[in-house]
Amino acid sequence: MNAIGKKKAVPILSVRDLKVHFTLSGTGLFGKERKLKAVDGINFDLFPGETLGIVGESGCGKSTLGRAILQLIPPTDGQVIWLGRDIVGAPHSAMQPLRRDLQIIFQDPLASLNPRMTIGEIIAEPLVTHKADLGKEEIKARVKRMMARVGLLPQMINRYPHEFSGGQCQRIGIARAMILEPKLIICDEPVSALDVSIQAQIVNLLQELQREFDLSLIFISHDLSIVRHICHRILVLYLGNVMELADRDSIYAAPKHPYTKALISAVPIPDPEIERNKERIVLTGDLPSPTNPPSGCVFRTRCPFAKDVCATDIPTVDTINDHHQVACHFHERM
Amino acid sequence: MTNHILNVENLRTRFQTPDGEVEAVNDVNFHIDPGETLGVVGESGSGKTQIFLAVMGLLAKNGKATGTVRYKDSDILNIPSRQLNKIRGVTMSMIFQDPMTSLNPFLKISKQMTEVLVEHRGMSEGDALKRAINMLDRVGIPGAAQRVHMYPHEFSGGMRQRVMIAMALLCDPEVLIADEPTTALDVTVQAQILDLLRDLKKDFNTAIVMITHDLGVVAGLCDRVMVMYGGRVIETGTVRDIFYDSHHPYTEGLLKSMPRIDTASEDSLFAIPGQPPNLQNLPQGCAYQERCDYVMDRCRAARPPLIGFDTGRASACFREDGQ
Incomplete structure (x- = not known):
């Protein structure tokens, strides 16, 4: 599947200038309120059958972005256009039917399942909520079919x-998300908590389901190796801002943003010769506090290439070509 | 006679649980020299952490360790904590995944x-x-x-x-045991911490044990590697042996199932089928039999012993002896 070909298609989801700002109460009795800009003006499109990776360090706003798309966190500003219609601020009654098509799976597979429900009840719950007219037998049959599809033994339905x-818990989460045959699943670090040998099983399952049901996926992850494997396009976030958005092949072969370069070069490669001899861009320090982001380019305090202009001017997101956008004053020299 | 700073022989740990006895670590033997970095690789429940909790005298109350753990010239396994405290946290320190x-x-x-x-x-x-x-x-x-x-x-x-x-470094330890120290961190911070460990090794000749499931970390940092499965060492060798000439099917499977950032692939990832074994209910024979592509009848009948076949090389698989 090629994401460039998909560009001519109509996007299933368009995010326009999306902002999520949280207000933090000040310290002390009369402390000043502070704004935390978790997501600060993000734009992208998602096409049918496509997987978009959202990567960045913890605290970059990637999970908040995922939840804001689903309206689980109300956006402060901007648009989330789902199938041609802006759903920001839509009332609960209008959102409810749309949720059939919009699902999410979480990082901690066990914590996201109700311990007092059997897995049959857990997987059936979306059907009971959204398709109340289905009979008991039909629901049970569908649950068993989906369990078999995601690699769970149907006779375990009462466990x-x-x-x-x-x-296996992650498979249950996937079955619950898939039971309504949604159009989009937001996967929030779905394999980070799993062992290496199990990660590959779950990644393969997601890819099979995508092909079978023409699913669109938003894959939120800090693991750039898995993202390279599963995603067609990749969005790199830093402190709630887009640093780079590009097709998989262009971003890994020729990253244009210093942050993307540093992220890619920091991932250890399981090959002693390559790992010990590769060139690395080492970032110093930690992520700055999102309540007090740097002026100009938010990345400048850790950027090895920062110049004076980076402290004063916010870089625009420039389009280099059809499938590559970058927000850096000096991307031409990268 | 040797300059091993830490030498572990026939280490076993057993836990008494309401559901019966669990053998978390079985017949583990290894040593580490000053300035050397040993990688200990395995999935959750493989016993990799329990080995070093036993070494440090930090096993849970229902756990019991047997065997010998020689630190320099003295056996430190199961000695009273007053004596152990002269070593642990002083010349031998451990750091954990979750600093909190x-x-x-x-x-x-x-x-x-x-x-x-x-x-x-x-x-x-x-x-x-x-x-x-x-x-x-x-x-x-x-x-x-x-x-x-x-x-x-x-x-x-x-x-x-x-x-x-x-x-952990305050008292200039000679041995530093690091249990998944970078797993919870972002890659950029992980890179900084790994650099720091490399400097330690260079500047102070510290012996480092790196317990991890990330083969990328092992590739960059370790001299020798010990691969654990189902509470036992199933393969050991130098980092080059393990990465370029692995002998055990599990090691091979682990290496193949790691998605790599330096290669693009459209195909599905190689996945080891099935689940890691339940230590409470290990099969007779090889613990890896259920998931192994090369399984033979004899793998189900008896457990393949860990057999050395070259200097410092060993693997526990029946494929090794001439099929």
Whole structure:
């Protein structure tokens, strides 16, 4: 599947200038309120059958962005256009039918399952909520079919979540998300908590389901190796701002943003010769506090190439070509 | 006769649980020399952490360890904690995945760091504080002189991990055991911590044990590797042996199932089928049989022993003896 070909298609989801700002109460009795700009003006399109990776360090706003798209966190400003319609601020009654098509799976597979429900009840719940007219037998049959599809034995339908391993719990989460045959699943670090051998199983399952059901996926992750494997396009976030957005092949072969370069070069490669001899861009320090982001380019305090202009001017998101956008004053020299 | 700083022989750990006895570690043998980095690789439940909790005398109350753990010339397994405290945290230190579980949230960093120096080195409070600041500076904490007076919650995750490393290094340990020290950190911070460990090895000849599931980390840092599965060592060798000439099907599978950032692929990832084994209910024979592509009848009948076949090389698989 090629994301460039998809560009001519109509996007299933368009995010326009999306902002999520949280207000923090000040310290002390009369402390001044502070703004935390978790997501600060993000634009992208998502096409049918496409996987978009959202990467960045913890605290960059990637999970908040995912939840804001689903309206689980109300955006402060901007638009989330789902199938041609802006859903920001839509009332609960209008959102409810749309949720059939918009699902999410979480990082901690066990914590996201109700321990008092059997896995059959957990997987059936979306059907019971959204398709109340289905009979009991039909629901049970669909649940069993979906369990088999995601690699769970259907005879385990009456077991409880604690009886399953982490990988199996993630399969239960996927079955619950898939039971309504949604158009989009937001996967929030779905394999980070799993062992290496199990990660590959879950990644392959997601890719199979995508092909079978023409699913669009938003894959939120800090693991750039898995993202390279599963995603067609990649959005790099830093302190709630887009640093780079590009097709998989262009971003890994020729990253244009110093932050993307540093992220890619920091990932260890499981090959001693390559790992010990590769060139690395080492970032100093930690992520600055999002309540007090740097002026100009938010990345400048850790950027090895920062110049004076980076402290004063906010870089625009420049389009280099059809499938590559970058926000850096000096991307031409990268 | 040897210069092994740590030498472990026939180590076993057993836990009494309401559901019966669990053997978490079985017949583990290894050694480590000064300046050497040993990688210990395996999935959750493979026993990789329990080995070193046993070495440090930190097993849970229902656990019991047998075998020998020789630190320099003395056996330190199951010795009274008063004696063990002369070694642990002083010349042999351990750092953990989650720094918050090892730092006391109620005490300032200064108190937590100077305590060990006053206790073990007989330093004055003032000298101990100077050394603590010095060490925080060394691990790359900016403004160490001010930040030493802060509480753990005032540090970010990466900074807390550094504080823990600084604490572990206070008494110039000869052995540093690092249990998944970078798993919870972002890659950029992970790279900084790994650089720090490399410097330690270079500057102080520290022996490092790196317990991890990340083969990329092992490739960059370790000299030798020990692969664990189902509570046993199933393969061991130099880092080059393991990465370029692995003999055990599990090691092979692990290497193949790691997605790599330096290669693009449209195909599906190689996945080892099935689940890691349940230690309470291990099959007869090889623990990996259910997931192995090369399984033979004899793998189900008996457990393949760990057999050495070259200098420092060993693998526990029946494929090794001439099919």
